[in-house]
Amino acid sequence: MLADAIAAERFRLLRDRAAVFWGFCFAPLVGFALSIGGDLFLRFVIKKPIPGLTIGLIDQVLKALSNGASTFGALFLMIGAAAILAGDYRWETWRLLTPRNTRQNLLLAKLIVVGEAVFWSLLLTAILSVFAGVIGAGINGKALTVSMAGRNLFDVIGVLAITWLEAMTLAALAACVGVLSRSTMGVVIACLGFRFVQTILASSLQMMEQNEAPSWKLLALPVFDADLLRAALLAPDQVGAAGGSAGVALVVLLAWVAALTAGAVWLFRRQDLTKE
Template identity: 30%
Template sequence: MLVDALKAEAYRFSLNRVLVFISVLLTPLLFALGGVLFHWITKTNGDKAAQAANLPLDMPAEAVNLADALGFAAAGCANGFVLICVLIAAATIYAGDYRWETWRLISARNDRISLILAKVGVVKIIAIVSSLFFLIASFIFMLTQAMVYDRSLTFAIEGKELGGAALTWLLSYIRIVQFTLVGLLAAVLTRSLLAALIVPWGLGFIQSLLGGVGPALLGMDPTGWTLQLLLPGLAYDTLKAAVAGPLEAPMTAAVVWKSITGLALWTLVPLGGALVWFKRQDLSKE
């Protein structure tokens, strides 16, 4: 029954081409085009500065390592713009049946848990596909850098770096899903598409402020239990930093476990709460 619900939900989403474009293609496309423009402007300004200083324009340059795109894409595929774009799709998926009053039509054909998990499954697929396109855009960024600066290409990566990129991508994927699950809980509690959009965005904005200047202003330790549990974005950044380098003070194993706990709670609690509330919800008028 879950497979049937997943297929149906994925088909419904695929028909909304505007939503597919926004959630999957918009950010990678802007990044790729922006990268071309960035390299061209930087090269032009650099050549002008070199001419003004009577420096040669054909100085030897280091080759562009395409493998760097793997780590770059893994760390950047959960940036703020991606989160918002995927959230737009997630909010529509989670609250669309409330908006169009179609729950009473489909809830009779499948169990409620499967219906909700199918929606979550489609959002997970969106997160994966979005990150893959962001990886392609990262390769385009590197390729255009080599073309604009007339530099050679290489591809060299060690096993440790590849493992770090894979683990960072997993963290980014979890972060995207966690962010959208707050929208799921908001959609089920309020039956509102607007709330499914505003609540995660507003909560994320407040948490970003607290994670930025909050510790200094409030005199709180950013590696302590309080902030690591309250701020999933901070927990995500902490785990990314732990993957990027060796554990040193204040980045200890204890802090890593605090971050894992915080990110896990912000993922599982909204999902569990939405499932419990939706199972008891009256859908006779939805």
């Protein structure tokens, strides 16, 4: 049963401290450390605090969450995803699991647990960005407010969901690559490469398509879709002609996740595990 496989995979991840720390805690902690470091630098090195500056806590959270699946964030998320999705090839432990549950359940459980871990990682990012805002305000004597731009908790939930979906396109790709390459390193390199190429392509295409509705090429890129959805949620009047494509962007993101997941399951069900 799928629920059994999820329970087993969750139990296992919680005991894999290296995967939990490097995959799902390190990037949020680095973000937190950099934020505090910046405030300390401003206070003790530059020694010129900006007077009258106010920090919007929700704005800080939204900014941190928007970058949750950036290339830097994706690198670490994929390290964690690789440990979950391709670890059994590395440790040759499929022989322990495959006789206990169906192939489909085993792989879907892994992907679901990656999704859970990504969610908790983004939540940690959000919480640490609040702490960073509060501590930073204390260091530099800045004023604190809930939001400078009138944002609310629903915006936070929306951005978290969009970034989570963006990260899950990479996780689903990681599942495919993990099955094909049987390698944790292969997963990290392929997913990071995919993320990086998307960023370059999206920037180039956006420059070419200024002030126009996005083409299908641009909409096919999950990175662009996620950016478009976040922009449509937070600043709909600034999105311009692209605003009408937000629905398509959401469908494309979901389609990426569904297609890659189905592909990974299809491949895994047909794969010979001759030494694993």
